[in-house]
Amino acid sequence: MADTSAIQEHMEVIGADGVHVGTVDHVEGDRIKLTKKDSGAEIEGAEGSHAGHHHFISLGLVAEVEGDKVRLSANADVAISFEEEEAG
Incomplete structure (x- = not known):
């Protein structure tokens, strides 16, 4: 597991x-x-209204932290499908 x-x-x-x-x-x-x-x-394949509020990505999807980037274990379009929206 990556050093989150x-x-x-x-x-x-x-x-x-x-x-x-x-x-x-x-x-x-x-x-x-x-x-x-x-x-x-702006990710192709993302669905729903993603603007105007925070989204969350599980630390379980983090493959590695390299320099100033956090690389996920899933492609971007798949990672977006796992995003959680902030309860409002």
Whole structure:
């Protein structure tokens, strides 16, 4: 398992395919909270309304932390399907 303690604010989250998924706001429990302004709304295959609120990615999807990037074990379009939305 990846060293998720190395995840920092403003790191880029990318899928296994190298496609941008979002930007880290912070780690909250066992999830990465993505910034509101950049939470995967532009990924091809993403469904629903992804703008205007935070989304979360499970730390279980993190394959590795390399430099200023968090690489997921799933391709971006699959990772988006696992995203959780902030309860509002």
